Amino acid sequence: MSDPELRAAIPFGFTVKKMRDPIGWMRDEYNRLVEENLDWKIRELQGPSTPRAKIDGKEVIMLCSNNYLNLSNHPKLIKAALEAIKTHGVGSGSVRAIAGTMDLHLELERRLAKFKGAEASLTYSAGFTTNEGLIPTLVDKDDAIVSDELNHGSIIDGVRLTKATRFVYKHGDVADLERVLDDAEKEKPEKMLVITDGVFSMDGDIAPLDGIVKAAKPHGAMIYVDDAHGEAVLGKGGRGIVSHFNLTHKDVHFEMGTFSKAFGVMGGHVSGSRDMVNYALNKSRSWLLSASHPPATAAACIAAIDVLETEEEHVKTLWDNREYFVKGLQQMGFDTGFSQTPIIPAMCGESSKAVALSDGLFKEGILALPIVFPMVARDKARIRNMMNSGLTKDQLDTALAAYEKVGKQVGII
Numbered sequence: 001m002s003d004p005e006l007r008a009a010i011p012f013g014f015t016v017k018k019m020r021d022p023i024g025w026m027r028d029e030y031n032r033l034v035e036e037n038l039d040w041k042i043r044e045l046q047g048p049s050t051p052r053a054k055i056d057g058k059e060v061i062m063l064c065s066n067n068y069l070n071l072s073n074h075p076k077l078i079k080a081a082l083e084a085i086k087t088h089g090v091g092s093g094s095v096r097a098i099a100g101t102m103d104l105h106l107e108l109e110r111r112l113a114k115f116k117g118a119e120a121s122l123t124y125s126a127g128f129t130t131n132e133g134l135i136p137t138l139v140d141k142d143d144a145i146v147s148d149e150l151n152h153g154s155i156i157d158g159v160r161l162t163k164a165t166r167f168v169y170k171h172g173d174v175a176d177l178e179r180v181l182d183d184a185e186k187e188k189p190e191k192m193l194v195i196t197d198g199v200f201s202m203d204g205d206i207a208p209l210d211g212i213v214k215a216a217k218p219h220g221a222m223i224y225v226d227d228a229h230g231e232a233v234l235g236k237g238g239r240g241i242v243s244h245f246n247l248t249h250k251d252v253h254f255e256m257g258t259f260s261k262a263f264g265v266m267g268g269h270v271s272g273s274r275d276m277v278n279y280a281l282n283k284s285r286s287w288l289l290s291a292s293h294p295p296a297t298a299a300a301c302i303a304a305i306d307v308l309e310t311e312e313e314h315v316k317t318l319w320d321n322r323e324y325f326v327k328g329l330q331q332m333g334f335d336t337g338f339s340q341t342p343i344i345p346a347m348c349g350e351s352s353k354a355v356a357l358s359d360g361l362f363k364e365g366i367l368a369l370p371i372v373f374p375m376v377a378r379d380k381a382r383i384r385n386m387m388n389s390g391l392t393k394d395q396l397d398t399a400l401a402a403y404e405k406v407g408k409q410v411g412i413i
């Protein structure tokens with residue numbers, strides 16, 4: 001309706017000072033993002049997410065996929081998904097609690113718990129909905145949450161949904177965590193929850209989980225780790241961060257993760273005690289009120305666990321490739337920040353340099369995207385490389401040569 005038509009529709013006797021444009025504010029905000037070059041430019045992946053992929057019509061070496069082990073293209077996962085479609089259809093028909101728990105979902109949870117060395121596991125539709133649905137069930141107004149300052153947005157949103165008092169400690173700093181825990185105790189909370197990412201997705205550093213456990217234990221705090229970027233990457237055969245630090249689920253009560261990254265599929269999960277799982281499935285709204293995975297998804301996740309248990313070479317090659325690439329970048333003068341994992345930043349400083357480096361790399365056939373403000377501080381813009389076990393040495397050399405050429409052009413090295 002045009003403005004005059006709207007005015008004509010207003011009943012006699014009513015006056016409207018200024019017509020409200022219901023969603024005009026969205027256009028204004030979007031235009032502001034575009035002006036400040038902060039809008040997302042969505043690229044089109046034309047085919048599977050493989051180490052060499054086709055994006056916007058161009059063949060590229062992929063350096064920004066979370067598909068660390070290339071399992072999304074593994075024949076065993078594809079076969080399992082296709083077979084599940086034939087035997088179980090394409091949808092589950094319901095939420096887990098009503099009629100949407102299939103044998104495949106239960107089998108996946110049994111297999112995951114065994115893989116993680118936990119009593120029990122529970123799967124959710126996504127990693128995000130795991131954090132968003134589970135965290136608010138763990139604490140209430142008389143409780144305290146102690147959180148790393150660089151935790152993932154899904155943890156932050158989960159924490160926002162609670163009424164607990166929030167405390168933040170300096171990133172990865174156990175001494176500061178101890179100080180904050182003492183501060184939190186002054187409020188006399190009933191329960192305490194310490195929560196951290198396992199591998200931090202912007203820097204690729206690992207949370208000092210052993211130190212966190214040591215600091216939190218005397219307080220009787222629950223410990224929750226989001227290992228989205230650590231599972232199928234860290235620990236024995238990719239068993240994740242709890243295994244990496246030789247801890248157990250008596251130390252770390254919630255080992256949360258996602259099948260959407262190194263597992264190559266989709267879906268969140270949490271592992272720990274049977275009591276924890278029994279509680280979580282009765283309380284998490286994102287579990288109770290959202291449909292369960294399509295059978296193909298659950299079957300592919302089971303196959304991913306099969307692959308991890310029987311083909312240890314994928315995790316090993318991932319780490320070999322990671323070492324090779326980090327060394328290559330460092331030798332040519334790039335600062336790779338705090339990386340300890342297959343997440344490898346190439347630090348650029350200002351956003352414009354990161355954008356210029358990424359654009360230049362794309363022209364050379366390399367897809368490596370910039371991470372700029374507000375995702376990181378204004379002067380900490382970077383390209384974030386995600387290593388992949390499917391990349392050959394030739395492809396890594398091609399990528400490194402492109403980094404050298406464009407890095408010099410842009411004036412970073």
Ligand SMILES: Cc1ncc(COP(=O)(O)O)c(C=O)c1O
Pocket residue numbers: 126127128129152154197201226228229258259260266267268
């Ligand atoms: C640390 C962390 N937690 C949770 C998630 C969300 O996982 P999902 O993609 O399964 O929703 C991500 C994904 O970006 C992540 O990096």
